[in-house]
Amino acid sequence: MSITQINKLQPMQLLEHLNTKNSGTSSQYDFRNIFLEAASNVVETQNDVAKEQYLFATGQSEDTHSLGIAASKAQISVDLLVNLRNKALDSYNELMKMSL
Incomplete structure (x- = not known):
């Protein structure tokens, strides 16, 4: 069994990859799509x-840890959404403070 080395991706390479992938079309990484x-x-x-929860409550769940894992994933996804919303509102407020 051999372990292959993972090469570090440079930021400019990532930008070039995104630009060539999405050239001529709207970006799939715009804020609306991310949100x-x-x-x-x-x-x-x-x-x-x-x-x-249903499977656990009815006794159909074979592994008891899956409920905790699902709850943790849900909490993380809600936290991400709330942080995205907060950053968007902060950015909007900063733009409104700018003078033209």
């Missing part, structure tokens, strides 16, 4: 928690 993806991730993880 929508985070919101859908929250819904998905909340559904997973509800499913795991």
Whole structure:
């Protein structure tokens, strides 16, 4: 068994990769898409928690740790969404403070 070395990706290489990948089209990494993806991730993880809670409550769950894992994932996704919203509001407020 051999371990392959992971090369560090330089920031400029990442930008060049994104520019060549999305040239001529709207960027898939714009804020709207990131925010929508985070919101859908929250819904998905909340559904997973509800499913795991049901399985645990009815005794159908074979592994008891899956409920805790699902709850942690849901909490992290909510935290990410809240932080994205806060950063967006902070940015908007800073833009409104600028004089033209």
